[in-house]
Structure formats: C-alpha cells, structure tokens
Amino acid sequence: MALPKVFTKTLGAASSTSIILASPSQNASAGVALTLNGSTTPYLSTTASSAVLPGVVTIPVASVTGLVVGETVSDSTTSSALVKGTTVVAVDTTSVNIWPPVAGSSGIGSGDTLVFTGPAIIDTATASNNAIGRRVVLAYGGSDANFTVVGTNSTGNITTDTIVGASGAGQSNLDFVTVTSITPVTSGPTGITAGTNGVGSSPWWTTNFYSNNDVNIGLDVEVVSGSVNYTVQHTYDDPNNLQAGTLYPEAFNHPVLSSQNASLDGAYTTPIAAVRVLINSGTGELRMRIIQSGIG
Numbered sequence: 001m002a003l004p005k006v007f008t009k010t011l012g013a014a015s016s017t018s019i020i021l022a023s024p025s026q027n028a029s030a031g032v033a034l035t036l037n038g039s040t041t042p043y044l045s046t047t048a049s050s051a052v053l054p055g056v057v058t059i060p061v062a063s064v065t066g067l068v069v070g071e072t073v074s075d076s077t078t079s080s081a082l083v084k085g086t087t088v089v090a091v092d093t094t095s096v097n098i099w100p101p102v103a104g105s106s107g108i109g110s111g112d113t114l115v116f117t118g119p120a121i122i123d124t125a126t127a128s129n130n131a132i133g134r135r136v137v138l139a140y141g142g143s144d145a146n147f148t149v150v151g152t153n154s155t156g157n158i159t160t161d162t163i164v165g166a167s168g169a170g171q172s173n174l175d176f177v178t179v180t181s182i183t184p185v186t187s188g189p190t191g192i193t194a195g196t197n198g199v200g201s202s203p204w205w206t207t208n209f210y211s212n213n214d215v216n217i218g219l220d221v222e223v224v225s226g227s228v229n230y231t232v233q234h235t236y237d238d239p240n241n242l243q244a245g246t247l248y249p250e251a252f253n254h255p256v257l258s259s260q261n262a263s264l265d266g267a268y269t270t271p272i273a274a275v276r277v278l279i280n281s282g283t284g285e286l287r288m289r290i291i292q293s294g295i296g
Contacts, residue, residue, distance in 0.1 A: 004291040029184065031293070046111060051106070057101045080104040081107060121177070147183065151176040175201055197269050
C-alpha cells in the first residue's frame with residue numbers, strides 16, 4: 001500500500017474586481033480582449049508627493065507589482081501620459097524606467113496608477129497551498145454573453161474556459177492560477193468587472209481504476225486553520241484523457257463530505273476515476289489525504 005496523497009489548499013480573500021476594475025468602464029466588443037487592469041495585474045503606483053513631468057523616463061513609485069523588463073503599458077488613469085507601446089526598460093522597488101518618455105501636457109499625476117500588459121496572478125503557491133488555482137468571476141450590465149478566459153492552471157499549462165453569462169454574472173468552470181485574457185464572444189455587456197470569489201479546488205487525484213482489486217479509497221479533510229466550507233468531489237471521467245467534446249470532468253459530490261466545515265473522513269467503495277476537494281467559501285487552510293488499497 002502506497003503512502004497517502006496529501007493536498008493543502010487555501011484561498012486568499014476574494015476580490016470581484018482584482019482582474020478588471022469597474023473604472024474606467026469597459027464594454028464588450030465581440031472578439032476584442034478586455035483590458036486586465038485589476039490589482040492582480042502588473043502595475044506601478046506613482047508617489048503621492050509629486051507628479052511626474054513630461055519628458056521623464058525614470059518614474060518614482062510607491063509600489064510595484066509584477067513588472068518585468070520588456071512589458072508594455074495597456075492602461076492608465078492618465079491615458080495621455082504614456083503613448084501606446086511604452087515599454088519597461090528597468091525596474092526596482094523605488095523607480096521604474098520607461099521608453100519613450102512620459103508624454104502629454106501635464107505628465108503623470110501624484111498617486112496615479114499605470115497598468116502594464118501581463119498576466120493577472122490570482123493564486124500563488126505557499127506552504128499552506130500546494131493545490132493552487134481558483135475560479136474567475138464576471139459581472140456586467142446590459143445583455144448577457146459568453147466570455148472566453150485564457151490563462152494557466154496549477155501545472156503551468158495553458159487553460160481555456162468559457163464563462164456563460166446569465167443575469168449579469170458568470171463563473172468559470174475551471175480553476176486558474178493566472179489569467180492572460182478575457183474576451184467577450186459577442187457584444188452587449190457593459191461595465192464589465194472580473195475577479196475572484198471564494199471558490200477553488202485541488203487538482204484531480206486519479207485513482208488506479210485499472211486495478212483488479214476491489215475499490216477501497218479512504219480519505220479525510222482536515223480543517224487546519226481558519227473557517228472554510230468544502231466538498232469532496234469525484235468523477236467518472238479520466239481528467240488526463242477526456243472524451244471528445246468533453247471540456248472538463250463532470251463532478252459529483254461525496255454523499256457525506258459535502259458542504260462541511262469541520263475535519264471529517266470518508267471512503268469510496270465503488271469505482272471512480274478521480275477525486276478532489278472543492279472549497280465552496282472561506283479563507284481557511286484545508287489538508288486532504290487520500291489512500292487507495294492495493295497500490296504500492
């Protein structure tokens with residue numbers, strides 16, 4: 001018998017606008033990617049004490065998030081201050097060098113935020129989170145539409161999902177670690193925002209469903225800290241070999257370990273292809289252990 005597989009999973013606080021802010025307002029244009037300008041995207045915030053004059057290439061900053069040399073600007077609270085194609089040529093904790101220089105008639109105002117192209121990083125690996133990834137949520141006005149979300153998953157592979165909008169909101173079916181683009185399929189939605197909620201899951205753990213032994217899988221979910229509501233889920237799809245036309249494994253809830261908030265254990269005694277733990281809400285840390293008899 002093999003040692004148990006162990007996941008740790010925790011989600012940071014949710015933010016419905018961490019990928020796309022409410023202001024400046026963005027409306028859907030079919031096939032045109034939205035500007036990712038939330039707090040999880042690369043940005044710099046200028047100092048609050050002084051403006052940056054036109055012609056300047058070194059910008060003093062109060063904070064920098066995720067900027068790397070070579071990135072280009074995509075949005076700004078002072079949109080005339082940086083010309084399209086402005087590039088980061090050097091970056092440190094107190095200043096950012098750009099080229100071409102600051103343009104416009106008044107430069108960059110005190111405390112303004114400049115947003116640069118690059119993926120929104122919505123989940124990260126930590127000592128309490130080796131099962132990274134969380135859902136993406138959208139909200140908007142106007143008519144409903146679908147949105148194509150592209151990013152990466154917990155293994156770093158490119159992931160594409162479709163958020164189906166309904167009554168002005170939608171949630172991804174898959175977990176994302178980074179988001180590189182959100183593109184409306186049709187026009188119609190207005191005032192679009194995007195971010196995260198309190199939902200995210202561990203990767204699927206694939207069982208040995210080719211074994212000749214009876215299926216006996218024991219598992220437990222330990223609430224290590226904080227407050228969190230969780231559900232253990234299983235699927236009959238092979239997550240690594242989905243059937244044609246299947247976009248993601250169909251998930252079913254464990255009969256006991258569903259919508260729980262305390263440490264519990266359970267079992268599977270009938271064949272399943274894979275199992276995972278889903279955080280429904282909360283920001284506590286979960287530890288899940290899984291062991292299948294007849295392996296090892």
